[in-house]
Every structure is written in structure tokens, then in C-alpha cells.
Amino acid sequence: GQQVMQIPQYQHVQEGEDFTTYCNSSTTLSNIQWYKQRPGGHPVFLIQLVKSGEVKKQKRLTFQFGEAKKNSSLHITATQTTDVGTYFCAGSNAGNMLTFGGGTRLMVKP
Amino acid sequence: NAGVTQTPKFQVLKTGQSMTLQCAQDMNHEYMSWYRQDPGMGLRLIHYSVGAGITDQGEVPNGYNVSRSTTEDFPLRLLSAAPSQTSVYFCASSYRTNQPQHFGDGTRLSIL
Numbered sequence: 001g002q003q004v005m006q007i008p009q010y011q012h013v014q015e016g017e018d019f020t021t022y023c024n025s026s027t028t029l030s031n032i033q034w035y036k037q038r039p040g041g042h043p044v045f046l047i048q049l050v051k052s053g054e055v056k057k058q059k060r061l062t063f064q065f066g067e068a069k070k071n072s073s074l075h076i077t078a079t080q081t082t083d084v085g086t087y088f089c090a091g092s093n094a095g096n097m098l099t100f101g102g103g104t105r106l107m108v109k110p
Numbered sequence: 111n112a113g114v115t116q117t118p119k120f121q122v123l124k125t126g127q128s129m130t131l132q133c134a135q136d137m138n139h140e141y142m143s144w145y146r147q148d149p150g151m152g153l154r155l156i157h158y159s160v161g162a163g164i165t166d167q168g169e170v171p172n173g174y175n176v177s178r179s180t181t182e183d184f185p186l187r188l189l190s191a192a193p194s195q196t197s198v199y200f201c202a203s204s205y206r207t208n209q210p211q212h213f214g215d216g217t218r219l220s221i222l
Binding site: 006029030033035041042043044045048088090092093096097098099100101102103110 | 151212
């Protein structure tokens with residue numbers, strides 16, 4: 001079945017440093033979604049990417065979808081303490097259920 | 111709009127007990143699903159439904175039952191609770207299977 005791997009599992013950064021998490025699928029995806037889960041909270045949808053090579057930005061967050069539609073990345077520029085949480089990618093084949101990656105837990109030292 | 115509402119928020123059970131986790135959404139979403147989240151394991155799909163009267167198994171369905179008699183409600187039943195089912199359970203809904211998911215606040219379940 002479809003597998004979605006996410007690395008790293010954990011990342012500690014100093015406030016102001018950049019952060020990147022990577023997502024890789026064993027199969028070609030029709031779309032990929034990114035979610036953020038604050039400690040003690042529930043996953044919240046951030047963005048969806050659909051097109052090969054697509055790049056989208058939300059303030060300090062940059063999301064990319066690979067040319068082969070099998071990988072994606074989330075990059076945060078100049079992290080802040082409000083960025084703390086676990087970031088999940090989730091991918092699907094056309095018409096199929098989403099498969100979530102294991103998540104990357106981001107910790108930011110002030 | 112309340113979005114996705116889960117009850118209870120916390121529950122402690124003894125091994126062998128049964129219970130139902132409730133999930134309701136008011137967004138007229140066709141797709142609903144249940145996930146469990148364990149430390150270091152991400153979100154694993156238990157069961158899902160693509161519409162009223164239709165349910166199917168996800169990645170980890172053993173020990174759980176679901177039903178979908180209405181579009182709004184999607185309860186998850188633990189038949190005979192086991193310590194391995196200690197977890198945080200999230201219900202989610204969306205317009206279609208692979209569209210952005212709206213999650214409830216979760217149910218934190220401990221089984222002794």
C-alpha cells in the first residue's frame with residue numbers, strides 16, 4: 001500500500017533559525033496536504049498542493065511539491081516560538097484516502 | 111458552526127469494558143474518519159466512511175466498530191477494551207476522501 005515517510009522525526013532549533021521537514025511517498029500522489037498540530041491540540045490544515053513543481057507561500061512558510069509528485073517539503077524561515085508543534089504531511093492517490101506521514105516535531109528555543 | 115465535535119474529551123476504562131466515542135459534524139461533509147495517535151506513530155486510520163450507510167476499514171481496524179446511519183454522526187465503538195488501545199482518538203471530516211480534513215479536539219482514552 002501507499003506509504004508516506006517524513007523526516008526528520010524531531011528538530012530542535014534556536015529561535016530565528018530556519019527549519020525544513022521533508023515528505024516522501026512510495027507512489028505518485030494526486031495531491032499533498034500539510035497540517036500543524038500544536039502540543040495538546042488537534043491537527044489543523046495548512047495548505048494543499050496539487051500541481052507538479054508547485055510552490056506556495058504563507059508568510060514565513062514555503063511549501064513545495066516535487067516534479068515527480070512523490071515528495072514535498074515545508075520550510076519555515078526565521079522560526080518563532082509560535083511555530084512549535086508537529087507538522088504532518090498527508091498524501092493521496094486520485095480518489096483514495098489520505099495517508100499521513102509520521103510527523104516532524106519542531107521545538108524552538110527562545 | 112461547531113465543526114467536528116467529539117465526546118467525551120477524556121475517558122478511563124478497565125480492560126474488557128466497552129464504550130462508544132461520539133463524533134458529529136455540522137458541515138454536511140460526506141467523508142468521515144477515525145484516527146488514533148500514539149507517540150512517534152503519527153496518525154493511523156482506523157475506519158472511514160464515504161457517506162451515510164457506507165463504512166470501510168483503515169489501517170488498524172481490529173477491536174473497533176463503526177456505523178454511519180446519518181451524514182452528521184460517525185460513532186466509534188470499542189468492543190472489549192485492551193491496554194493497547196490507550197491512545198488519543200481523532201475524528202475528522204471532509205467534503206471528499208482526499209480533501210482537506212477538519213479534525214475534532216480528540217478523545218484521550220486510557221485503558222487500565
